[in-house]
Amino acid sequence: MSDFLHILDILRPYVAGIALLSGGVIVLIGASGVLRLPDFYTRLHAAGVTDTLGTLLVLLGLILLSGFTLLSGKLALVGLFLLLTSPAATHAVANAAHKAGLKPRLGTVKSQAPGEASGDPS
Amino acid sequence: MSALIASDILSLLPAWVLMHAAALLVVTPLLSGPIALILSRGRLAWAWALGISIITFMLALVLYGQVLEHGSVMYVFGNWAPPVGITYNIDALNILILLIVAGMGLLSLINGLPSVMQEIEPKDQAPFFAAYMLCLAGLMGVAITGDAFNVFVFLEISSISTYILVAMGGSKDRRALTSSFNYLILGTIGATFFVIGLGLVYMATGTLNMADITVQLHENGDSRVVRAAFAFIVIGLGLKTAMFPLHTWLPGAYSYSPTMVGTFLASTATKVAFYAMVRFIFGVFSTGEPFDGALLELVLAPMAVAAMIICSVQALYQMDLRKLLAYSSVAQLGYMLLGLSMGTAAGLSAGLLHMFNHALMKGALFMGVGIFGLRYGVRRVPDLAGLGKTMPVTAAAFTVSGLSLIGMPLTAGFVSKYYLIIAALERGWWWAVAAILASSVLAIFYVWKMVEMMYLREAPKAKSRARKPQAKAPLLALIPLLILAVANVWFFFDASLPKGLTDAAAAALLGGGAS
Amino acid sequence: MNGEFLTPIDAFTVIDLIFMSMLVVVGIAIVRLKDLFAVVMLSGVYSLVSAAWFVSLDAVDVAFTEAAVGAGISTVLMLGAMLLTARQAAPTKPARHWVALIVVCATGAALLYATVDMPSFGDPLSAPNAYIGLEYLKRTGPETGVPNVVSAVLASYRGYDTFGETTVILTAGLGVVLILGLGGPAIKRKKAPAKTKAAKANQSKILGAHHVVLRVISKLMIPVIIIYGAYVQFHGDFGPGGGFQAGLIIASAIILYALIYGIDAAKEAVPPSLVRLGAALGVLIYGGVGVINLLLGGNFLEYNILNPTHPAHGQELGIMFVEIGVLVTVASVMLIIFYGFTSRQPDIKDKDW
Structure with a gap:
């Protein structure tokens, strides 16, 4: 049993590294999505989804790194609040844009339409 | 001898007050501000502010006695010994400015009640007096402290409350709001420059205590950091002092603010900033000889002369009474800066003496305009017509203060200009003497413009004379004006109080060999 | 002061430099933009980046305050202020900017002039670190019993x-x-x-x-x-x-x-x-x-x-x-x-x- 725990302990930094790295990559993908996707809603989708997952992965990695301490408790709490607030914020922004009458861009993407770049959600 | 009398009086007071007088002097008005905010009635808040102002003035006198007795007073906050904690250091220079601020704060508060009741909405009166008390505390905090960063903190308190007080003239004249905004922007730039300078000083010396900075600068010697710090601090304080090209905020701020605020600011605010400048140039940076001399002679002196001439001319062309006085203030600040820029004990002493006298005369003139305004809605020079007959006492006091502004013999203004000219001659600055005389001639013209209107023109008969005839003569407003008018004459015959202090201050700052 | 100490070029220095360049970029964007909503948001970003930078400089208390003030409250308050006025900055005459430009350049020149004699970043012997600052670090524990010196x-x-x-x-x-x-x-x-x-x-x-x-x-x-x-x-x-x-x-x-x-x-x-x-x-x-x-x-x-x-x-x-x-x-x-x-x-x- 203690052997198993020992192995876990050896693995811990690697798992943490993988979590941190993948979290970072996911956030980067989200950022490129914000820049490249065609309209407001798709961009929000890219930002919202990746932010939640990416930051949670980063936090998971940090928790693994810090081990069973008060710090990881705090990090877990941060994760919990992010889990609550991040989707809510995305929802609020999308909702506001929808109420303000911003129509999503439908149909297939043929060419970049720079004029329609970013809707002003107000 | 006066020191003996002072020590007699001081011995009557409880030791506790004597020990903590320095802290109480600032803390009392500072804490009375929030209490005034809680009091919701205007007159109640005024009475409260009045009581506190009287206590503050008393405390300033107590400190004056202590300074006479001991030469200087030190107070240590939190009992943390100087370089670690914050101290108050009071010497002749501090107590001079403290007496001006406390005295003028009290007088303009007494003078201001009727005008505040008229100009400020009832619901805003209590917060107004709260802001006034904070401004008073802030100005005194700048004047009393021996810690460089503490200067910044209290400069902020006084500045922010000043912006508010100026903006309160907005109900009377909307231009007060833009004036206040201008002042806010320029004042914030000034404060930023000042704090950048402090940061550089801290970088070079590792301390914020003024006396300790001087010691450290002396040990570490000159460096580019210190030079830059000096430049930033002088420019920052120059903005607050309304040093000539940086004075653009002043006329609007003084002329559109509520009457009481104009009176108070004209006689205190720029003086305190001027004090801070003197303290930093000659006190804190006293060892930075390589750049002091050139800066004083090549930068400050020409600016001072330009202010004296150009702003006097501008004052000549103003028809708005308070704007006229405001431009004249910038010109008068030129005299003080000229005294400072001579870099000699005599010059500095004369400049400081002029600062003291200017507080008396400009306070009185603004009060006079306020009373005229209260009775007849006077705002512009032609409105003064005939007031010499209808309001003889106020007009007489106004005229005496005006003569003092010119620098006529038998008034205090003569004394300081006389010393200033003597100091300029000692230094061999003939052009400065010429500038002082030229500016005084211009002052004769713009004061004459007002005096002629009061005494030699007939009052317009049926016209708007009965615009705002307040039934009751504002006796309360008149008393401080009369006190100041008498003081303007008194300090011609016996200038020993301010002169003693300014001489002691100049000697302490410049020592024997610095000139 | 004393040229002995050189700031080490390590990962933190690189991160600091990245943060500083981000601040410059955001600052220029704030100056250039006319859309006040975007300006308010960018000023929040500016504060957040500076807070992150302060953390990397080990000034955690300052970073915390900056994050709370700049990125938190003041963004909300500035939005509130913006709703009272316009969404777009009014176009100004270019001539009016010259004085400001001169002032800014002079200020920058004065600061650059001073940098030559500044102590290296992190120099333990520089005046702020060696004198009163050190005194505070030594005395806080025994005298106040408060672990956080700040x-x-x-x-x-x-x-x-x-x-x-x-x-x-x-x-x-x-x-x-x-x-x-x-x-x-x-x-x-x-x-x-x-x-x-x-x-x-x-x-x-x-x-x-x-x-x-x-x-x-x-x-x-x-x-x-x-x-x-x-x-x-x-x-x-x-x-x-x-x-x-x-x-x-x-x-x-x-x-x-x-x-x-x-x-x-x-x-x-x-x-x-x-x-x-x-x-x-x-x-x-x-x-x-x-x-x-x-x-x-x-x-x-x-x-x-x-x-x-x-x-x-x-x-x-x-x-x-x-x-x-x-x-x-x-x-x-x-x-x-x-x-x-x-x-x-x-x-x-x-x-x-």
Whole structure:
């Protein structure tokens, strides 16, 4: 049993590294999505989804790194609040844009339409 | 001898007050501000502010006695010994400015009640007096402290409350709001420059205590950091002092603010900033000889002369009474800066003496305009017509203060200009003497413009004379004006109080060999 | 000063440089943009980046304050101010910028001129690190018993400055009270109390379902935010935090409530008169501690006197009370400013969402 725990302990930094790295990559993908996707809603989708997952992965990695301490408790709490607030914020922004009458861009993407770049959600 | 009398009086007071007088002097008005905010009635808040102002003035006198007795007073906050904690250091220079601020704060508060009741909405009166008390505390905090960063903190308190007080003239004249905004922007730039300078000083010396900075600068010697710090601090304080090209905020701020605020600011605010400048140039940076001399002679002196001439001319062309006085203030600040820029004990002493006298005369003139305004809605020079007959006492006091502004013999203004000219001659600055005389001639013209209107023109008969005839003569407003008018004459015959202090201050700052 | 010490080029230096260049980019963008909404958002970004930079410089307390002020409260307040004016900056004449440009260039030149003689970053022998700074580090532990040196310097060694700063904040609040006003107490619901149920049903219908998510989440979060504020307040002796940050956090909880449930609901919970009282009260608490010290025979803000047998405990007690004073004033003034701005504009209606 203690052997198993020992192995876990050896693995811990690697798992943490993988979590941190993948979290970072996911956030980067989200950022490129914000820049490249065609309209407001798709961009929000890219930002919202990746932010939640990416930051949670980063936090998971940090928790693994810090081990069973008060710090990881705090990090877990941060994760919990992010889990609550991040989707809510995305929802609020999308909702506001929808109420303000911003129509999503439908149909297939043929060419970049720079004029329609970013809707002003107000 | 006066020191003996002072020590007699001081011995009557409880030791506790004597020990903590320095802290109480600032803390009392500072804490009375929030209490005034809680009091919701205007007159109640005024009475409260009045009581506190009287206590503050008393405390300033107590400190004056202590300074006479001991030469200087030190107070240590939190009992943390100087370089670690914050101290108050009071010497002749501090107590001079403290007496001006406390005295003028009290007088303009007494003078201001009727005008505040008229100009400020009832619901805003209590917060107004709260802001006034904070401004008073802030100005005194700048004047009393021996810690460089503490200067910044209290400069902020006084500045922010000043912006508010100026903006309160907005109900009377909307231009007060833009004036206040201008002042806010320029004042914030000034404060930023000042704090950048402090940061550089801290970088070079590792301390914020003024006396300790001087010691450290002396040990570490000159460096580019210190030079830059000096430049930033002088420019920052120059903005607050309304040093000539940086004075653009002043006329609007003084002329559109509520009457009481104009009176108070004209006689205190720029003086305190001027004090801070003197303290930093000659006190804190006293060892930075390589750049002091050139800066004083090549930068400050020409600016001072330009202010004296150009702003006097501008004052000549103003028809708005308070704007006229405001431009004249910038010109008068030129005299003080000229005294400072001579870099000699005599010059500095004369400049400081002029600062003291200017507080008396400009306070009185603004009060006079306020009373005229209260009775007849006077705002512009032609409105003064005939007031010499209808309001003889106020007009007489106004005229005496005006003569003092010119620098006529038998008034205090003569004394300081006389010393200033003597100091300029000692230094061999003939052009400065010429500038002082030229500016005084211009002052004769713009004061004459007002005096002629009061005494030699007939009052317009049926016209708007009965615009705002307040039934009751504002006796309360008149008393401080009369006190100041008498003081303007008194300090011609016996200038020993301010002169003693300014001489002691100049000697302490410049020592024997610095000139 | 002494050219012996060279700042090491390590990962942190690189990160610092990245942060600094980001600040420059954001700063230029703020200057160039005309859309005020974007400017407000970018200024929030600017504060967040500087907060991150401060963390990397090991100035955690400053970073915390910067994040709370710049990225938190002031963004909300600037949005409130923007709603009162225009969304776009008015075009200005190019000629007017020349003076500003000259001033900025002169300032930059003066600072560049000074850099040559500046001590290297992190030099342990430079004046700020070797003189009083070192003194604080040595003395804080035995003299005040407070582990966080920043808190000890802020509230005790230089407590009088902090008293002044608290008053500065009060003065700012006073300015808003005088110039903008607080907009009076909450407007009571128009419906008569007899029809409460019907009114409630009606109300919830008007409220609509579209931001029920926000309401639920904010109801969950607001108590947590306030508890966190209390934690920051009382943990300030041990870690980064203290009255300033806690005051901002608690104020932001109430502002969040106002944003989601409407300004009237917030004003019912925290009436403007209470806020006005609180702003004054905080300064009075701070000064009151000083006055008590005076009455007990010590100097102003000499906390040692609070516990003569054990001065360090007196220090802890004094620091705790003055931090409470700071908290009360900061939180109240933030709400004063928020109320002052929002009472000036039409209430955000449900249909505006």
